Amino acid sequence: MADEQAKAGEGTAEPAKKSKKILFIILGVAILLLGGGGFFAYTKFLAPKPEPIPQASVNPADLPETVGEIVTLDPFVVNLADPKGNRYLKMKISLELETLEAADRAQKVTPKLRDIVIMMLTSLSFEEVMTPEGKLRIRDELLERFNRVTRPDKIKSIYFSEFVVQ
Numbered sequence: 809m810a811d812e813q814a815k816a817g818e819g820t821a822e823p824a825k826k827s828k829k830i831l832f833i834i835l836g837v838a839i840l841l842l843g844g845g846g847f848f849a850y851t852k853f854l855a856p857k858p859e860p861i862p863q864a865s866v867n868p869a870d871l872p873e874t875v876g877e878i879v880t881l882d883p884f885v886v887n888l889a890d891p892k893g894n895r896y897l898k899m900k901i902s903l904e905l906e907t908l909e910a911a912d913r914a915q916k917v918t919p920k921l922r923d924i925v926i927m928m929l930t931s932l933s934f935e936e937v938m939t940p941e942g943k944l945r946i947r948d949e950l951l952e953r954f955n956r957v958t959r960p961d962k963i964k965s966i967y968f969s970e971f972v973v974q
Contacts, residue, residue, distance in 0.1 A: 875904065877904070877907060878904055879914050879918075881925070883899065884898065884899045884900070884925055885898045886926055888937060897932075897973050898970060899968060900969045900970035902966070902969050904965040904966075905961060910961035914958055914961065921954055928949065934973065937973055947966050950966055
């Protein structure tokens with residue numbers, strides 16, 4: 809008889825635990841749904857809307873700079889001035905000019921520009937070419953020399969589209 813009462817007592821306690829667990833799960837889901845709905849309603853209907861920027865207030869100086877005309881020179885393959893052995897540099901250069909007319913005039917002086925590049929690169933060593941500072945120095949020096957040749961036109965920038973040392 810005592811065994812039957814113990815079994816009966818266990819049976820009634822277990823459904824009460826399950827019903828509490830289900831109640832907490834339902835409450836948790838309901839709170840999440842209400843919170844999500846409240847957030848959606850706030851952002852959609854109650855949050856202040858940003859004021860549109862009038863078109864006249866956009867400063868042209870803040871706009872990104874436009875890309876000029878690009879002239880690509882044929883690839884250069886030169887021997888470096890390296891006493892340790894045979895080192896080669898293969899480089900492809902693109903020039904950015906301000907106008908189409910300037911690009912046409914730069915095309916006409918391409919042999920002079922190629923000569924400048926070849927003479928400069930063959931005087932450099934492997935160590936001078938491989939560092940990032942060396943590449944920046946090459947770019948700056950070429951830009952200065954090219955602008956002397958292409959006057960009155962101005963080359964805005966020089967881009968290395970290929971740079972391989974072997």
